[in-house]
Amino acid sequence: MVLISQEEALAWVDEQLAQAGYRRAADPEVARKTTWSLVWCIEIDREPVYFKAASDSLRHEAAITQALAEWAAEQVPRVLATDVSRGWLLLANAGIMLRTLLTEQPDPLSHLHALLPKYVQFQRTMADHVHQLLALKAPDRRLRTLPCLYDALLADKAMITLGQEENHEDSLSPEQTDRLRTLSPRVRDLCDELAAFGIPQTLHHDDFHDGNIFLQDGRYIFMDWAECAVAHPFFSMNVFLRSAAYRLKLGPAELNALRDTYLSAWELNLSPADLMRAWDLSQVLATICRTLTWYAVTKDLPPEDKAEEGLSVPGWLGEFLGAINQFDTK
Structure with missing residues (x-):
């Protein structure tokens, strides 16, 4: 509060x-x-x-x-x-909110493609400041810590079962909560596999969308760093692409083009197959990171607020289950 x-x-x-x-x-x-x-x-x-x-x-x-x-x-x-x-x-x-510009532009995608290399540049710069960011109390969600955070989250039964008795649309079934627990070793394996690609972990914006990006004097301004963490950089694209798809009614081809613009800006020394494998892994694990943000924000709220706002915790865990099921069918 x-x-x-x-x-x-x-x-x-x-x-x-x-x-x-x-x-x-x-x-x-x-x-x-x-x-x-x-x-x-x-x-x-x-x-x-x-x-x-x-x-x-x-x-x-x-x-x-x-x-x-x-x-x-x-x-x-x-x-x-x-x-x-x-x-x-x-x-x-900070200038004009990007969301406002996108509603006024005949080609809103041009802004998204233009800003993504700038964000990659920013993330590259922040990779040199990881230890300072952690000292400033940025949440540590690096791949080596994410599995333990996942296990600690699942240990909070009250939070992960919110809405279950009321059968709320964002709640998890008992079978789903059991499934989440059985996935603990898998989460660790996914984190280890993604870490092996050697992509530098850095400052991640866990609410990266057009409402938190501004344009001022030709510069894209990234703001609202409350929901940040030191984590895998690709995590930021999960919310970004979801938001873009929702607001601009984008299809798979347009979303893939945005993904490719972002990945190309990294200029990573990875084969195309390895780069896509790293991307797919990151988008599964990004849903856990997003869950942890909601958990941090809502777990200590008064009961009446937690009952409503905290439903995002099981809701995002449900997104994780969907993401890993999709990953396994590729």
Whole structure:
């Protein structure tokens, strides 16, 4: 839960704006509010700025965003101020949301193909900062840790059986939960096989889609790093392709072309067969990583919120079961 004193937060915002030479022109407007984060849009003399407060489970975002602004200033929003201990961020305007542009463009796919090599460049840069990111409390979901995280998740029976009694559409059946447990050794084998390709693990954006990508002065800006982890880079494409398919009604050929643009930008010394094997493995394991994000965000919520928001945990475990079944039939 995000619990802040508006008076205290506004006093902090005003102090930081004054130090940056700005002045707040009006009371803040709520731009987005969820159980785990709050974003204010604040009008100032020139253009809006944004205040963000995160729940305890996502408090690492402030420190990580501040570090990213030092390591890759051209690809992340400009940070005006942070309070790392409270998980507060004050960000400059990042331009136009890509989602808005895609609805206005006659050829929206051109933007997606253009940004993916930029994101690969960003991921390559962040591979050199893995230890620093971990020190800043980025979740560690590298391939060597993912199997243990998977087992720990399945040990939380209350979370993985949410909605089961009500037969909710996102719930798992008892047979599915049993199947998940039997897959534990398989998860470890899949992680080992993917790791053997030697693709550098790096900062992964677990909510990488057109709502978290902006365009400013010809630059693509990657933001909202609350749902991040140090993990396999290809994981980011799972949500990206799902979102693109949903919003732009893309078919397999168009999605495969986006995949190929992303993979080509890596310039990996792998045979085409090995590259596709690594890709297929990554997309199965990405669903576990996404489950772990939802687990981290929802496991400590009050019961009434957990009962609703926490259903994404069994929901994504169901996606994992579907992904591994599809993988096995290839």
